[in-house]
Amino acid sequence: MNCTDKGYFELTQCFEKYCVCVDPMTGHEADGTRTFSNRILPTCGPCFIKVAKDISSSGITDRLPICDSANGKYFAKQCHGSRCTCVDPETGNVEKRGGFELSCEHEEQTKIEFSIDSPVTGKKLEQIPLASPTCGLSKDRGHSCANGQPKTMWYYDTTVYQCLAFRYEGCGGNKNRFNSINECWNSCVFQDFGGCSGMKTPLKDSKGETVICRSKGNGNSQECPDGYKCNHLPFFSICCEQKNEDLFRENTSPKCGPNQTLPVTFHAAGITMNLLGKKCTDKFCPENTECKQLQIFAHCCPKP
Structure with a gap:
């Protein structure tokens, strides 16, 4: 593990397949902070961030806040x-x-209620937070005009809670459109926001409370039952329906043709991603490719 010049653990540690937050004093890994790539930095708990900042600036440790090593709060x-x-x-x-x-x-x-750092509990659409109200606007392709050129842009889709590609005609439309998927993420998604795929309601117990699974340091954690899988979020993990997770995975990681070749991709934030839209009628696929519609998303395949 990497250490600072003052002999403490660096707050963020990156390994071959992931990055994770650790306690700067002990090196203990904060549960639920592992990312899916060593090119994606995790969101660390506020207490860990404070400790790392204090020991970096002054090196004094006798007045540091006391952190929960399981989650960094x-x-x-x-x-x-x-x-x-x-x-x-x-x-x-x-x-x-x-x-x-x-x-x-x-x-x-512990209060089981909704916030950007707590599990989604099946609340109505308008109660699921957006970083900006404009991200809740319907997709609007605008219209063609002499002064604008059609181009692929991104919008935030509140039916699946993802940034998706669409063809913008060049003029008009609304503010729910962005030049890149990074701009869409940064504008519409809170950093610690997460849940089951498509924000489907996670498993609840007999009291109607969200089941927390495999959470280190949490005596109330448990294994997910058959038909569910444990999804890791910042600070905790929740049980999500396996069929729904599989369906989203198939739609976000599609293959093309009988040879199962890769679809059209693009680069964002140092990551290669599949180019996805909601529907083929959004006309987001590049030239010399063809659009393929699946149950949730559409993707682009090279023409034979």
Whole structure:
């Protein structure tokens, strides 16, 4: 593992197949922060980020916040010497002060509710957050005009919660269109937002609460039952329906023709990605390729 010049672990560690956040003091891996490529950096917990910043700038360790090594958030009760405080686990903001007898039990209770850092619980479309209201606008191809040229752009699709390609005619339309998929992601998707594919509701228990699976340091975690798979998100993991995950995987990683050749790809953020749209009628495929429609997405294949 890589260390800083002051002898502490670097906050982000990258290996052959993935990157992950670790506790700067112990090197303990934060659960749910592994990425799917060593070219994608993870989102680390706020307490880990604070610790890494403090030891990098000053090297002083006697007043560092106390972090939950399982997820990188602040422990609700922070004590230094004989003084203790209750803090917000997400921000570290002090909520009340006292001595060793100070109780932060209320703040430590886990609330199963929706936020950008909590599992999706099947709420209505308008309750699923977007980084910008314009990303909720319907796809609009605009119209042809003398002063504009048709080109492939990206829009955010709130039926599948992905940035997809479409042909923009050159004029008109609305603001839900972007010159690159990176611009679409950065404009529409919160950094820690995630869930099952297509934001399908994850498995819930008998109390209607989202099942947390394989979460280190979480005594309430459990294995997913048959028909579900454990999907890792920032800070926790959830059980997603296997059939739905398989269907999305088939649609996002399609093959072309009987020889199962690769579809048309493009590069974004240092990653090779398949060029996907919602429908072939969106006319997003390049010249000398043909569009193929699957159940959820459309992709482009080289012409024979």
